[in-house]
Amino acid sequence: MTFEKKCFITPDDIIGVRFKCVDCKATRTIPIDKLGSAAVHQLMVQACPHCHKDSNFPLGTAELQHFHEFNLLLSRLSEILKGRNVEYGFEISVPEDAI
Numbered sequence: 001m002t003f004e005k006k007c008f009i010t011p012d013d014i015i016g017v018r019f020k021c022v023d024c025k026a027t028r029t030i031p032i033d034k035l036g037s038a039a040v041h042q043l044m045v046q047a048c049p050h051c052h053k054d055s056n057f058p059l060g061t062a063e064l065q066h067f068h069e070f071n072l073l074l075s076r077l078s079e080i081l082k083g084r085n086v087e088y089g090f091e092i093s094v095p096e097d098a099i
Contacts (some may be wrong), residue, residue, distance in 0.1 A: 011077040017041065024051035036072035044068065047056035 017035055020027045027046055030040055044057050045066060057064045073080075081088055 005094070007092050007094045009092055010087070010089045011081060012073075014077075017071070017074070021048040021053060021058070023049060023053045026050040032075055035075035040071060041068050044071075087088060 014032050016029045016031050018027050018029050019065065028041075028043065028044055034040060041047055044064060047054050077088075
């Protein structure tokens, strides 16, 4: 017999989102209820405040618009699903040594 461990999180489990600079590793954590704000949209196009590396999300691009819309939707996902007859979750990978 084979057992497989799976880990799921629901939108209610998400309390914040981390933005991390791939160069200097500086991070900013945004509370989920603030994720759709104009300030976060601005954060996506700003250079890293620590190392000044560009985010590579230029204004006016489709990619930036899609990313902004995703963040807006993610911030409202728990509200959208409340009262529905659907349980929605994200499967995540968990390192073996964390279990």
